Amino acid sequence: MYIFKAAVVGAGTMGGGLAQVISFSGLPVVLKDVDQKMLDKGMETIRKIYQSRVEKGKMSAGEMESKMALVEPTLTYDGFSDVDIVIEAVPEKMKIKKQVLADLDAVLPETAIIASNTSALSISEMAAATKRPSKVVGMHFFNPAHVMKLVEIIPGLETSQETLDDVVAFAESLRKIAVVVQECPGFLVNRLLMPYLNEATYCLQEGAATATEIDAAVVEFGMPMGPFTLMDMLGIDVCQYVGDYLYDEYGLRMAPAPFFYKLVEAGRLGEKNGKGFYGYGGETDEPVKALIAAHGRDPKSEFTIERVMYPMINEAIIALQEHISAGNDVDMAMIAGTGMTYHGDRKGPLAIADEIGLDVLLSGMEKLFAQYGERFRPARLLRTKVRAGHLGVKAHRGFHEYA
Ligand SMILES: NC(=O)c1ccc[n+]([C@@H]2O[C@H](COP(=O)([O-])OP(=O)(O)OC[C@H]3O[C@@H](n4cnc5c(N)ncnc54)[C@H](O)[C@@H]3O)[C@@H](O)[C@H]2O)c1
Missing domain, CATH: 3.40.50.720 (NAD(P)-binding Rossmann-like Domain)
Structure with a gap:
């Protein structure tokens, strides 16, 4: 036409x-x-x-x-x-x-x-x-x-x-x-972003690291900006709304961090009103630090880059398993939609999984699952790939094929 x-x-x-x-x-x-x-x-x-x-x-x-x-x-x-x-x-x-x-x-x-x-x-x-x-x-x-x-x-x-x-x-x-992208809640990019933004927020609320530290580590990993900078841009109220919706649709693995509600209740909506995870203009982030202190340091909670990035990669694998998009398209969507890279190259979550090694990813997910529960249940397809020896780049095949 x-x-x-x-x-x-x-x-x-x-x-x-x-x-x-x-x-x-x-x-x-x-x-x-x-x-x-x-x-x-x-x-x-x-x-x-x-x-x-x-x-x-x-x-x-x-x-x-x-x-x-x-x-x-x-x-x-x-x-x-x-x-x-x-x-x-x-x-x-x-x-x-x-x-x-x-x-x-x-x-x-x-x-x-x-x-x-x-x-x-x-x-x-x-x-x-x-x-x-x-x-x-x-x-x-x-x-x-x-x-x-x-x-x-x-x-x-x-x-x-x-x-x-x-x-x-x-x-x-x-x-x-x-x-x-086949019709599913959050479609592809928002569906994959949310578990990652959510986990970063858990790390923050549990006092495992500061917003600045987490943002810096994520940028070092290859995202163009950290999760808190991004959420302040998107609007924390919007993140809370999307988080609730995805939780309703996908269940426990998307259980939203209670901190979203605390910030929204405190009127911290992000850049649009000058105060979110960070302060803008005349505002500071002191009230956020006070909320974290009031929550208390969770001694079992640790911040690692794997804890924040793996939920996104795992969700990409679940979306692939559900035939929401083809593997190349999942990666392309995340590269074009978020600007993500890995070791200096434009790479999406499935290509990153292949680089990490699917066996390494699976054992990392299993450890996180033992520590934090459902948010880290490894995707079925990840287990299948590992069982079949499709371990990623080192085995010349994983989610993609390598010569
Ligand atoms: N804002 C974003 O970041 C973003 C990103 C991607 C997709 N979207 C989606 O795009 C859509 C629009 O979002 P937005 O942020 O631009 O909203 P908005 O509130 O900025 O704009 C909506 C506009 O629609 C007009 N409107 C209301 N009823 C109408 C009607 N019956 N006929 C014609 N115009 C009408 C309003 O006057 C307003 O100008 C939503 O579905 C949203 O989910 C938004």
């Missing part, structure tokens, strides 16, 4: 960036909101992104104006009758999403694709609000949309192969890396 015109619904944090990315590819895009102020803000975001390219000498002022002219801001569905694909980026509430999808279903051509930028909600449930479930799909872009390369493409139960192929091609035409 050729895409001649696109639309974005919701001009908030994600919507503005998405409309910029689409217009940058040369495609006309309608940007719709229900709130004139948000629409203006969305247009301002787009202009700012282009402006910064002009200032860096990456485009001329004339080119900027011609790209801006491709974006049509609106409060109505009037411009939607010839749109080929819509990405909805309205608030993360199923009720709102279903209403927007039903409205879109009524105004769009029958052939148009409806993509949702949801971070977590069920694509299949949303699709059921339309008469075109085969044309509904998830397109999970990351924030900021104009910078982050990854798009997780999530088919719902009834999404057709044609729709899937079309949105992969569309994402690639936007110069993004498209990874197909």
Whole structure:
């Protein structure tokens, strides 16, 4: 299917960036909101992104104006009758999403694709609000949309192969890396990130190390930033919400650190209000240290880099075992979605497991399991690989093959 015109619904944090990315590819895009102020803000975001390219000498002022002219801001569905694909980026509430999808279903051509930028909600449930479930799909872009390369493409139960192929091609035409992820809570990147962020938070609350020490060790390991810096950026309230949701869905291995609630109760939401794990502006992290002191040092708790990184690697193996994505895609998604590296090379969690050695990883997980319980139960597929002698790079085969 050729895409001649696109639309974005919701001009908030994600919507503005998405409309910029689409217009940058040369495609006309309608940007719709229900709130004139948000629409203006969305247009301002787009202009700012282009402006910064002009200032860096990456485009001329004339080119900027011609790209801006491709974006049509609106409060109505009037411009939607010839749109080929819509990405909805309205608030993360199923009720709102279903209403927007039903409205879109009524105004769009029958052939148009409806993509949702949801971070977590069920694509299949949303699709059921339309008469075109085969044309509904998830397109999970990351924030900021104009910078982050990854798009997780999530088919719902009834999404057709044609729709899937079309949105992969569309994402690639936007110069993004498209990874197909089967529908599951947290999709791929957030599902794998959460156990790691959670474990770092357990280490902190138990007094095993400070946030600065843990962040530094994780950066040394190869992540572009430490877990506490990242959580402050994401919002601790958002992490708590996602943590609760994944716990509900996956059970004990995702049991969230109680410290998330303590911080949110104390009004420490992250960078957005100047105080999270760290303090920003005039704020300090003294209240966090006081909360840790009040919790008391847990003498059995130790911080090691394995304790923080292995839950992410193990979750990658469980996702592979569940056929959520192909092995190469799991690694690609984590590299593009988080910027992770290992020993200076861009490597995802499965390639890292191969480097570590699957037998070493398994025995490390078993020790951690004995010490801390369910959060470290080794993935079944990890045991199977070790039993079969697929130990990673040293055995020339593990999750990948090596010459
Ligand atoms: N913010 C992020 O970091 C991030 C990252 C990835 C995905 N997402 C997902 O993207 C979606 C949007 O998130 P956001 O952070 O941009 O939200 P936001 O609150 O910043 O923006 C939502 C916008 O939708 C508008 N809106 C509300 N109801 C509408 C309707 N019926 N029709 C049209 N517009 C409507 C609001 O006025 C607002 O401008 C959510 O599903 C979220 O989970 C967000």
